[in-house]
Amino acid sequence: MKQQLIVSGIGGQGVLFLTRVIAQTAVNREMPVLTAETHGMAQRGGTVLSTIKVGAFASPLIRTGQADVGLVLWEANLPVHRPLLQADGQLLVNADQAGEGQRIDASGIARELGSAVLANLVLLGLAIRQQALFCSAEECETAIRQLAPVKFVELNLAAFRKGLHT
């Protein structure tokens, strides 16, 4: 099994956390995984991109048109990162308006839960519901429990489940 994913957003949206949750599910399965992340100045509200490659890969980067799945937390990034996705790749977008890909108002749902930053896990929930990822809902929950700070575990799981069932 091989899968190539991108996670697109802006600094402060929890792109790195979402990347780690997905990669951790692969580690828990004892599958090889590679990620590449954006750190540094771009994290101050600029466009950030993570790539995740699960399976027998050597490099963490994804060529244009090769990603199987795109998780887009910031809709305005679509023109920037859409070209990385395969023509028939699965695209999941956090947006409150209609448009390309499977969409969910993840920020709106997250706001109702108390913090817009939870949109990352709402979108992950949608991706699992659409069966877009290599991993299962249970595996994601395990990874969230492993990686979230203890006092935020339940809130993170609630966000994930909102995306999974909304």
Add this chain to the structure above:
Amino acid sequence: MTEKDTQLLMGNEAIGQGLIEAGCQVAAAYPGTPSTEILQAVIDRAGLALEPLHIEWSVNEKIAFEVALAASYTGKRAAAVMKQVGLNVAADPFMRTAYLGVKGGMLTIVADDPGPHSSQNEQDTRLFCLQARVPVLDPASPAEAKDLVPVGFDLSEKYEVNVVLRPTTRICHSRQNVARRQPQRLERVADFQKDPTRWAATPAFLPALHRKLNQHLASIASEPDLQPQLTPGDGSHPRLAMVASGIVYSHLVDLLEELGLSGCCDLYKVIMPYPMNPDFSHQLLTAYDRVLVLEETYPVIELQLAHPGTIGKQSGAVPREGELTPDIIHQVLASFLDLSPPAVLPTERRGQRPSLCPGCPHRAAFYNIKACFPKGIFPSDIGCYTLGMNLGAVNTVHCMGACISQGVGFYHAYAQDGEVPPIVVTIGDSTFFHAGIPALINAVVQQARIIIVILDNATTAMTGGQPVPHMGIAAGGKQTRAVAIEPLVKASGVDFLEVCDPYDQEHFKALLRQADTYTRRPDGGVAVLISRHGCIMDRTVRSGQPSFKISIDERCVGCRKCVEAFECPALSMDPVSGKAVVNQDRCIGCGVCIPVCPVEAIGEEGSA
């Protein structure tokens, strides 16, 4: 911990874990993207070390290097960690160390930034090592970066030389399953063997040391475990070879696999780009007509191979600048192997630019500096506050600490002609300690009439909040003596020194005007204003200040001042109404924008 277990680790964390496992006892660094998380990983894992471990965030890279160096003189293992331009700061001791050597294993970990993603250039540390005559290892994955830590220490101890480990951004900030092992117990006792002909070598002793270095380099180049590793081809492309190092090798492996071309021709992976074995060059010369060389960022392997059939940066076949992404390698490979050319890439778009955070105290400072001195010259420096560019309040950004000296240069160049515009330098607190103090003394001695605003947010913010000397906290949260900024400024001969919270905008502006008056007085000189407010990324800062529910009412005339001149990312223009709106997800309610609005449309919700 079990004998061996696997974790998802970032390359930088893997290197930090490797330092602990290898029995490193002194680790010193100055933060800088993409290297920062290496020392943080050592701090986080200090409890795993079996022997005493001193970890420090040094005041700059030169100091970090020298601290680690002397620890190595005692026979213990030591590491200095920095980003590529940090090596420029540490260049002086680094160059001499090549001749004098080390005792205990000394690893200098220098993270390069091809692209560049977060740096002022994309210089190649491997070329620096060629010039310095220092062996350098170039890992191709996070896991390999960790594996090369003990290899580097062993090599360092075998030849008593400093060894460089050079990860790049895509190693540093990539995660991978990485196996952890038990830390080593080396049982070394500090034992500095005095040898003035070496540790204090005068010119009389240097030719012999230089000769010994050259002999060592010849032996190191032949070290069997560090030779280029061949994956033989299937014979379908005889007399063609590919040579790659670092993460570019990994991009190439994936690309060949995806194109069904794995094993199409002989492929060499270079682990040690300097010194290269002359036998390898000779072998390539005799066995192949054309050799594709892929490496980041400068043609270091290419220069040493000197193969007339090289397809690389010098021939122009491989781009000479920027990151070698898989897409670019695809184009290069298609040309080398006569494949059908890949589809034309969509024009690269940059996406949303970064901004100072909502509530960032630097925004308040920059906005008012620009408001007071619309025609000023604004030298600035390296850090989050570089983003003051977005407010038009940063005109130059060069290298750590350059802003103060550049302010002096601007002053004297203008003063020669008569009228001098206001010159307002901005420098962060960490940058001030790193390289600002000698520059401040120089500014005073050279009688420059400039305003220096020290943007003191009590942390090294850009790299994620490492401690700064005036907070009295050392690596890992350990308490230490605080070294305050004010007495340093005073002792540098500055007579105008004021401190102000930039959120107090009227007071801040008044002090800026006083400072300007002072610089123009007959007995005036350098004026320093410390702009003091904690970094808003620090939760305790945010919870310790009042928060207002900000709204914009119908008085808004759509003048865009709040989104352009003030440039808060929590404010934007509604394309339908043409009026400014607040993004409540991002607004932290600092209220600094309230007086910015010329028609008083921005206010605290509920208040008239």
